[in-house]
Amino acid sequence: MKATAKAHTNIALIKYWGKRNEELILPTNNSLSLTLDGFYTTTTVDFQEDLKADSFELNGIPEQGEAYKRVTAFLELVRKMAGKEVYAHVASDNQVPTAAGFASSASGFAALAAAASKAIGLDLDDKELSRLTRRGSGSSSRSIYGGFAEWQMGEKKDGSDSYAVPIADENHWDIRMAGVVLTSEMKKISSRAGMRRTVETSPFYEGWLKSIPEDLTGIKEAIQEKNFIQVGEIAEANCLKMHATSLGAKPPFTYWLDSTIRVMRQVQKMREQGIPAYFTIDAGPNVKVLYLPEHEAEVERMLREVPGVTDVILSKPGPGVSYL
Amino acid sequence: MKATAKAHTNIALIKYWGKRNEELILPTNNSLSLTLDGFYTTTTVDFQEDLKADSFELNGIPEQGEAYKRVTAFLELVRKMAGKEVYAHVASDNQVPTAAGFASSASGFAALAAAASKAIGLDLDDKELSRLTRRGSGSSSRSIYGGFAEWQMGEKKDGSDSYAVPIADENHWDIRMAGVVLTSEMKKISSRAGMRRTVETSPFYEGWLKSIPEDLTGIKEAIQEKNFIQVGEIAEANCLKMHATSLGAKPPFTYWLDSTIRVMRQVQKMREQGIPAYFTIDAGPNVKVLYLPEHEAEVERMLREVPGVTDVILSKPGPGVSYL
Structure with missing residues (x-):
């Protein structure tokens, strides 16, 4: 029950700016972004039956504060989806210069969602993965795709129609x-x-x-x-x-x-x-x-x-x- | 037919930002300002029966361009109000550091309106004077009063209810x-x-x-x-x-x-x-x-x-x- 995934950060060209539901992270408007090469997070999630709690290591350093809370809250969603009560070691390698204002939460949650869902045995397509990672960080919903992606805000209260879709992949246009x-x-x-x-x-x-x-x-x-x-x-x-x-x-x-x-x-x-x-x-x-x-x-x-x-x-x- | 008036500039605390009628200078919202000591324009208007056109001198220098056009267009309004076709020498002394972003058109038109209307024999009260000077420069409508003044946008199409009123004079509060x-x-x-x-x-x-x-x-x-x-x-x-x-x-x-x-x-x-x-x-x-x-x-x-x-x-x- 172990998987490793890599996801890149993205920069919105049409901004995500406001939520209609804070808990489900449902936005008030569609947004559109460009996924960037060079800035990425690689995350390994290892679910083990004998663990009593999740652990989270970022760039080799164990995290216990706010970052840990967000990761474990997200894993809780993954466990519920899979119907399995099992904890994980999470290790992330973050190659995003956060000081530059590149949002590391986008690549971070996209990699976590991909690795965790695969490791626990969920077989999600891109749309499902985008919808899941949205719960960790709204903008991460767009990092599932290369190149240009649009996060469709959706209309439903439960957020089931709020996920990103690809617009044009990274080979379409070198800007x-x-x-x-x-x-x-x-x-x-x-x-x-x-x-x-x-x-x-x-x-x-x-x-x-x-x-x-x-x-x-x-x-x-x-x-x-x-x-x-x-x-x-x-x-x-x-x-x-x-x-x-x-x-x-x-x-x-x-x-x-x-x-x-x-x-x-x-x-x-x-x-x-x-x-x-x-x-x-x-x-x-x-x-x-x-x-x-x-x-x-x-x-x-x-x-x-x-x-x-x-x-x-x-x-x-x-x-x-x-x-x- | 000669009069001299002095008016001070003002700074809006609630801004005038948009017109509903460009020609009549009717605003889209009420604004409120503080008239400032130290920055003023002193203007002498001298109507003379033998003149063939207006002339305008600013700080001792004869003006012929855009500034002259605005002054003579304004004098035209004053002539119509008075029913007299007579031209004037206008001499303004402007003590407003325009480079500092203090609006010299506010004190400039307020002084011009006051001097011209008096010189031509119109006996205007503050409200009428404010309404008149508004036609030269919207913000000048507030410079008729000391201290705090509010320019009421009015509702009428002809602008007859668009003029400033006093809120508190310059002795009310030393800010x-x-x-x-x-x-x-x-x-x-x-x-x-x-x-x-x-x-x-x-x-x-x-x-x-x-x-x-x-x-x-x-x-x-x-x-x-x-x-x-x-x-x-x-x-x-x-x-x-x-x-x-x-x-x-x-x-x-x-x-x-x-x-x-x-x-x-x-x-x-x-x-x-x-x-x-x-x-x-x-x-x-x-x-x-x-x-x-x-x-x-x-x-x-x-x-x-x-x-x-x-x-x-x-x-x-x-x-x-x-x-x-």
Whole structure:
């Protein structure tokens, strides 16, 4: 009853920003992401009949705090699905630079869900796996697939129709993403808390939701047609809308630093110089920049010259979940 | 047929951000401001029967471009009201540091409206004067009064019920405002163009409008009670909402610079250190900071130490229009 799985992280181009059900992790809108090569988690789950409790080791270090709680709560779901009361040793190797604002929970839970469900004898297809891993981390539902994936919010109360579907795999189109590292400080307001406060108090939340369908239609069309400018413009505008909603929250907040604005301005400058590049920003200060392979050297150079940038990490589209 | 009037600029605590009628300058929401001492325009209007056209001199320099057009278009309204076809020499002395993002059009048109209407023989009360000057510059409607004033948007199509009313005069409460100068560069998107694009394209505009009545009720109550924290919190949140709306425009835009964020963070830091201070930002990168007289030295010191701040200009509440 042992299995090992590998999953890559993903960055949303149409953001997941708000839950309609906190416990089941059901979102208020569809989101769409690009799975990234190079950033992944490899997890081994070993269910053993004689264990009295789960254990969790991350990069060789035993975890006992919040991370352990999330893992064991997730394994509880897997046990219920399988109808087996058996505990596991979980060992994860996390190759995601969390300091760069790459969400490690996406690859982490996708790898855990894949390894745990296989080890316990569940035979899940991608859709079922996506629905399961969603319970650990919403954005992990998209990491089941390579390339572009869309998390369909679903309508049912029990969440049975809330899972991701593939849009175009990692071989469809080689567009690149640079992770621009500005700070490794923990943000004061977690994504979870930030989206909750925004959903509950921002007068802009309704406008955000209303604007999503058009963004989704446009970006899916652009992905199929490999229209980079259209993908970039929609992704950048979508992230700005997401960040706008938090400025209306009570109390208001922003994840941006002064250097966040400098990187945004530098990306505008790239475009003024004829380099198509667009930014997206998750619930934190760090910026990700979309660009095409032929502009990689210039994009990296221009990002590194921005004061406050401590690192620039480049990535290609990555694959979906695999078993080792 | 000659008169001289003096008017002070004002800074909105509840922002004017969008017109329902561009020609009549009718706003989509009520706004509320503090008139500032120290920043003013003194204007002399001299109607002379033998003149063939208007002339306009600003700080001793004859103007012929956009500024002249706005002045002569405004004088045309005054002539129609008075039923007299007579042209004027207009001389303005502008003591408003426009580079600091203090709106000189507010004091400029309020002084022009007062001097021109008096010179041509119209006997307008404050309400009528506010309604008239609104046609030159919306925010100037509030500069007729000292201290706190509210521009009531009105409902009528002809704008006859759209004018400002006094809330509390300049002697009611000594709260202070620091103008934090970050750049004297012209902004790429004017207030006029910015609000128009936002009204027409932002999914957040409706949420902005819906949130105004509560802000207005709260800040008027706080002004009467001299509750500084309540005034500050509402003003700061209101300005963040205004700036959020532009992030949703198509295409999106922001007036903020990296240094704008640094000043915002510095004001947060003041509060963490026990100094009640709050910021507001108009359609531009510069920041204004509200504080109490007893914290003036500390507020100025902390603002001046922010990298990118080129000047800090302090001000008290100022009086309404006067005739010299």
